[in-house]
Amino acid sequence: MAKAKMIIDKDFKIAEVDKRVYGSFIEHLGRAVYNGIYQPGHSTADEDGFRRDVLELVKELEVPIIRYPGGNFVSNFYWEDSVGSKAERKPRLDLAWRTLETNEFGLGEFAKWSEKAGSDIMMAVNLGTRGITDALNLLEYCNLDTNTYYSDLRKSHGVTKPYNIKTWCLGNEMDGPWQMGHKTAAEYGRLAAETAKAMKTMDDSIELVSCGSSNIEMPTFPEWEAATLEETYEYVDYISLHNYYGNAENDTEDFFAKTQDxxxxxxxxxxxxxxxxxxxxxxxxxxxxxxxxxxxxxxTESDSEEMKERPWQIAPHLLEDIYSFEDAILVGLILITFLQHADRLKMACLAQLVNVIAPIMTENDGGAWKQSIYYPFLHASKYGRGTALHSIVNSTKHDSKTHEDVTDVESIAVYNEEKGEVTIFAVNRSVKEDALFEADVKCFEGYRVLEYLALENDDMKVTNSITGEKVSPKNRTDYELKDGTFTATMKKCSWNVIRLGK
Structure with a gap:
């Protein structure tokens, strides 16, 4: 049997968890917007055409910030086409995903939707095919009340108060050759720095995110970060990281080890x-x-064929990954890793939110449902707020095909002093053995177990669907809390959430 011992002390702090680490992402891609969050005529649509069934699932996740409108889409985005009278909006070819963007849903609609969802906006500006002037015009339109052209344009569209968007991305994946307006590090660094200076001159209350590498495998990583930060360091507040994970080799053990990367x-x-x-x-x-x-x-294979053979569709089915149980376990491991770095990692966006590589899926003429990955994200967002604790964890280890010394159990504790609760998130990623898990919680005298939730399944490939959930959390009662030590046996390949309080 695998084993892990954890010692938790409320005074051993990593940092306060920035709630924005539970952010997400809506891009004009596939069915994320159209037939996703927005579908006039749907049986659940509200007065603005927003699907109520989707909104309820989004609100349950308590997503604090949502990145918009891209993604690759933003690098050829003409924001002016997405505001004002819908009758006067211009349809555009989206070169990123080779689809047709009608602009029926735009900035104003997204601002209204995100308010209903209880989320702030992380806005991205087009530094691919556009530049400083357009970024400033968009910032004025969104944030200023100055009786100047773009501020007045917003008011003429019926929005008297500024949107007051505080977080802005300076382009998207500008190191990527696939990006419209792809730039070298030197080119991007200068453009991003000058854009940042100008934007903060206009509104010094905003925070800016400079583009980092598109993924860890980029040949320019980490030289891109060093070169671009030479220019942007004093003018921006964050640098971005992007990465996606897969199990194309069908090696579950090695898949679970990818959080080492x-x-x-x-x-x-x-x-x-x-x-x-x-x-x-x-x-x-x-x-x-x-x-x-x-x-x-x-x-990925079907998406490439769809974009190549049938371009310029409106809201085609793209990037609609159906997630398995093992995918949910990796998402849990990623969230634990983020919390372990709460001192420096302040924002994160699960990409994406609806239909497109998403925890929420919809049928165009039917209902909405939760994918397997919905649950670890839900648990972390609801219970992972407070102070991330620097816990001492000793776990047995194993090797996988391409990784060495992989801990059988990966875990983190978050202390919410205001609520008087501490939550332990733990994954037993051993594919062979259950794990005996012990947590020393003597520091939290008088606490009891409020709830023990677990995702467990013997079938790594099982998925959820509109017809029913085969991956969902269950309440466990087979644990012991005695003399300040919590003890339980965690099933192999399981996500575990242990909530303690008075």
């Missing part, structure tokens, strides 16, 4: 930021925004 990614970007800080003799510490992450591999 995630660890290396976070450590390398953090070290690069600190190198530039030292080089510039700066007093400023730059934080991280992991604003694209998820499992993504199930649909």
């Amino acid at each position: 995630l660890e290396r990614f976070i450590h390398t970007v953090t070290a690069t930021c600190d190198y530039i800080k030292a080089k510039k003799r700066s007093k400023k510490t730059l934080n991280l925004s992991f604003d694209e992450w998820n499992v993504w591999f199930h649909s």
Whole structure:
């Protein structure tokens, strides 16, 4: 049997968890917007055409911030076409995903939808085919009340109060050759720095995210970070990280070990930021925004064929990965890793939210349902707020095909002092053995187990569907809390949430 011992002390703090680490992402891609969050005529549509069934599932996740409108889409986005009278909006060819964008749903609609969802907006500006002027025009339209052209244009569209968007991305994946307006590090660094300076001159209350590498396998990583931060460091607040994970090799054990690669990614970007800080003799510490992450591999071949053979469709089925039980376990492992780095990783966006590599799926003329990955994200968002604790964890280990010394049990504790609760998130990622798990919680005298939730299944490939859930949490009662020690046997390949309080 695998074993893990955990010691938790409320005074051993990593950092306060920024709630924005539970952010998500809506891009004009596939059915994320059309037939996803927006579908006039649907049986659940409200007065604005927003699907109520989807809104309820989004609100349950308590997503604090949502990135918009892309993604690759943003690098050829003409925001002016997405505001004002719908009758006057111009349809455009979306070159990123080779679809037709009607602009029926745009910035104003998204702002209204995100308010109903209880989420703030992380807005991205087009630094691919456009630049500084357009970023400033968009910022004025969104945030200023100055009786000037773009501020007045917003008012003429019936929006008297500014949207007051506080978080802005300076482009998207500009290191990627697939990106419209792809740039070298030198080109992007200068453009991003000058855009940042101008935007903060217009509104110094905003926070800015500079583009980091599109993934850890990019040949320019981490030189891209170092070169671009030479220009942007003093003008931005975050640098972005993007990465997706897959199990195309059908090796569950190695799949679960991929958070070792995630660890290396976070450590390398953090070290690069600190190198530039030292080089510039700066007093400023730059934080991280992991604003694209998820499992993504199930649909890649069919997506390529769809975009190549049938271009310029409206809201085609693209990137509609159907997630398995093992995908949910990896999502849980990723969330634990994020919490372990709460001192520097302040924002993250699960990509995406509805239909497109998403925890929520819809039928065009039917209902909405929860994918397997919905649950670990839900649990972390609801119970992972407070202070991430630097817990001491000793676990047995194993090797996988491409990884060594992989811990059988990976875990983190979050202390919510306001609620008087501490939550342990733990994954037994051993594919062979159950794990005897012990947690020393003597520091939390008088606490009892409020709830023990677990995702468990013997079938790694089982999925949920509109007809029913085969992956959902269950309540466990077979544990012991005695003399300040919590003890339970965690099933192999399981996600575990242990909530303690008075």
